[in-house]
Amino acid sequence: MPDTTSTATPVAPSPVDMSRAVIEHALVDYGYSADTARFLIDRLIAEARAE
Secondary structure, three states: OOOOOOOOOOOOOOHHHHHHHHHHHHHHHHOOOHHHHHHHHHHHHHHHHHO
8 A cells, every 4th residue: 555644845824825814714703704705805816916
């Protein structure tokens, strides 16, 4: 049987991923659903990239 243990070096999350999690958490705490928070964040990122 092949060795299935991972020897890859863990990769730290990018600043964008960390910021996304913080913003999502804040929006959910403010009362938005998790789905709506993710939608709003995705839209914000898409608009920023389009500029």
